[in-house]
Amino acid sequence: MKRNKKERQKLLQETISNTPFITDEELAEKFNVSIQTIRLDRLELSIPELRERIKHVAEKKLEDEVKSLPLEEVIGDIIDLQLDQTAISMLEIKREHVFSRNQIARGHHLFAQANSLAVALINDELALTTKANIHFTRQVKENERVIAKAKMIKNDTESRRTWVEVNSYVGSEMVFSGEFEMYRSNPKQR
Amino acid sequence: MKRNKKERQKLLQETISNTPFITDEELAEKFNVSIQTIRLDRLELSIPELRERIKHVAEKKLEDEVKSLPLEEVIGDIIDLQLDQTAISMLEIKREHVFSRNQIARGHHLFAQANSLAVALINDELALTTKANIHFTRQVKENERVIAKAKMIKNDTESRRTWVEVNSYVGSEMVFSGEFEMYRSNPKQR
Numbered sequence: 366m367k368r369n370k371k372e373r374q375k376l377l378q379e380t381i382s383n384t385p386f387i388t389d390e391e392l393a394e395k396f397n398v399s400i401q402t403i404r405l406d407r408l409e410l411s412i413p414e415l416r417e418r419i420k421h422v423a424e425k426k427l428e429d430e431v432k433s434l435p436l437e438e439v440i441g442d443i444i445d446l447q448l449d450q451t452a453i454s455m456l457e458i459k460r461e462h463v464f465s466r467n468q469i470a471r472g473h474h475l476f477a478q479a480n481s482l483a484v485a486l487i488n489d490e491l492a493l494t495t496k497a498n499i500h501f502t503r504q505v506k507e508n509e510r511v512i513a514k515a516k517m518i519k520n521d522t523e524s525r526r527t528w529v530e531v532n533s534y535v536g537s538e539m540v541f542s543g544e545f546e547m548y549r550s551n552p553k554q555r
Numbered sequence: 556m557k558r559n560k561k562e563r564q565k566l567l568q569e570t571i572s573n574t575p576f577i578t579d580e581e582l583a584e585k586f587n588v589s590i591q592t593i594r595l596d597r598l599e600l601s602i603p604e605l606r607e608r609i610k611h612v613a614e615k616k617l618e619d620e621v622k623s624l625p626l627e628e629v630i631g632d633i634i635d636l637q638l639d640q641t642a643i644s645m646l647e648i649k650r651e652h653v654f655s656r657n658q659i660a661r662g663h664h665l666f667a668q669a670n671s672l673a674v675a676l677i678n679d680e681l682a683l684t685t686k687a688n689i690h691f692t693r694q695v696k697e698n699e700r701v702i703a704k705a706k707m708i709k710n711d712t713e714s715r716r717t718w719v720e721v722n723s724y725v726g727s728e729m730v731f732s733g734e735f736e737m738y739r740s741n742p743k744q745r
Contacts, residue, residue, distance in 0.1 A: 464624060477661075494691055496689065
């Protein structure tokens with residue numbers, strides 16, 4: 366359905382705000398207009414291009430620092446982190462992440478991004494994964510950019526278990542969702 | 556409990572037959588005897604040492620050939636394969652597989668071994684993971700050897716889904732278990 370310009374620009378602004386790593390191509394498809402129209406919309410709304418948006422996010426100092434593992438052991442780039450609350454990371458799917466035969470991203474890389482983000486989220490020196498229940502909801506192809514969003518959903522100080530939900534997206538499409546049960550060395554302090 | 560020699564040797568033979576990659580150290584601990592005793596037992600029973608047992612298995616031609624992906628894309632070494640039935644692989648946990656902080660193997664490597672074995676098991680050109688339900692049941696440390704055993708447990712031609720169970724062991728201890736739901740391009744031919 367074609368929308369008028371005002372409607373479209375309002376939705377465009379919301380969409381980019383919710384999914385800042387969406388490409389102009391994806392936006393054009395979503396709103397059923399040309400890429401050129403999207404570019405003009407962004408210009409009018411003063412929304413920078415994707416590359417600039419990513420740079421901006423990457424340069425922002427993280428609110429919290431990763432505690433449970435060295436930052437370089439996180440798979441993907443952490444772009445937001447609030448310990449024991451939420452975390453976001455980005456993984457660019459390159460040739461080494463895909464099956465040679467069909468260029469589809471291998472499941473264990475999406476799992477590694479999500480699992481290491483779940484570990485990084487934990488405000489503790491030690492965090493180990495005990496269980497995971499995961500769904501691969503859409504194939505991811507080479508050159509796509511996967512944004513993983515982790516959220517702490519439950520914490521049980523007695524059993525020292527924390528549950529973390531991770532949903533991963535390419536543009537606005539969910540490609541992976543998982544629930545991780547984590548063991549932590551110290552019960553969360555409240 | 557100490558057993559007499561005859562009992563011990565019978566159990567030893569069974570144990571090595573069930574878990575061929577068990578070390579002499581693990582056997583000594585299991586039977587509560589010295590490593591030297593285990594070595595003498597093996598000598599008397601003509602059971603080769605671990606290194607020879609591994610070599611023997613690795614040199615054995617696989618009964619079937621992997622179809623769903625190139626062999627080098629399987630994580631770990633496949634040591635047995637019967638397409639659409641069972642498969643076994645071995646992964647040596649090295650420095651690059653562990654958290655630098657505590658030398659515990661990172662979950663995504665155990666997941667990658669199990670998941671790629673589940674893919675390799677499928678007698679089809681295309682096999683993609685759709686869901687997985689996994690448990691990490693015991694920490695794995697650097698230099699340990701993980702044996703993953705996959706088994707096809709269910710196949711539904713209509714939905715083109717196949718379910719594969721993978722249990723991974725260090726010695727006789729289970730370290731990982733998972734159930735994988737796989738999508739395949741062609742329904743299994745029976």
